Amino acid sequence: MIVGTGPSRAGRRPETTFSARTLAFIRMQPPLHPVLTCRFCGQVHRAIPLAGGEVARCVRCAAHIASASRWGGKHAPASFALAGIAFAVPAALLPFITVEKFGNMRTGDFLAGVFALDQHGMPLLAVWVLICGGLTPLLLLTGLALGWRNPASLRWMGGAFGDWAMPDVYVLAVFVALTRLGSIVDVELNAGFWSYTAMSFALLLAWRTHRLQSNASA
């Protein structure tokens, strides 16, 4: 549980003078220990490896800054991300639900909702739903599947796009829609929805395991 080590000394300058060559040598040396900066208050910490299940909190503002996964090795984020991409294919192609009313059958899926918004004169909102529910999750999954070698660019991607990936909110919306429709028409859940839900969970797990690892070693 203990992580606080207070202000890091990684940035401290040497007080003695050195020849240019020695300076270059010093600059090339990696810092004595990896550094972790709290994103809430800017406090710099010395990063130490955490044991599974441990949580690291900022010594200054008490924000959660890192924790260690109980399971999942080095390749866990990429594996989850690949699974998520695999689930994204049926999620995009198969129907989410089948509705029956007056002897008529209709299926609905993610893209049908996007097209409906566009048809009713809201192309911007259609694009927005497509981005939050489909494109950003896919982008993050692809990044996590490919980018495990480069934690810095992954962290940038998470900061830039993480807020806009909302597949979990979409899953909740479908459940609400289902219950609401269930009182009016006959509704049946289909494979596309379960694939979408699995994709959403895979993204959550991939992102979580990635964050744990990159924080613990950043």
Place this chain on the structure above:
Amino acid sequence: MNPAPPSPVSIHRPAAFALAAAVMLVPANVLPIVDTRLAGDARSDTIWSGVVELHESGLWPLALVVFLASFAIPVFKLVGLGCLLVAVKRRASAIRRPRALTRLYAVLDEIGRWSMLDVFLVAFLAGVVRFGEPAMVVPRVGIAAFAAAVVFTILATRAFDPRLLWRDQQPAAARPFDA
């Protein structure tokens, strides 16, 4: 200690986004968000009448979920952001309870996305219920205004730099923290 020291103007951007969100919430709540036609019975719903209708048809857990996502979270986010901005703006010296405010910021940052629930709900229903005359769900302009308000609240939280809350605080001493 801070990699990029926040400047005094850095609260203008989050304040502008929060204001834009508050402005967009007005049409979002006044204008209808969705039209429903079912077997000759047509109705037009605002966010609030949608919640009431769910409650009246006995689906009160759903009504609660939609109420939280569409009312409670946007309002809580705007009030919370207001508190943070006021705290940063009128600080005489160091802010009094930086830990509590940082926690508030972390919560605001986490919950904002769930407000998109109603937008996704309308989009999904409009994609499914397209039986023409007998049954039809049509999105209305209120939902676009609501989506814009949600986007502005998220942009406001992103633009706010929580390190402002810690500007004049001493860095933590080297001590282990356990909680």
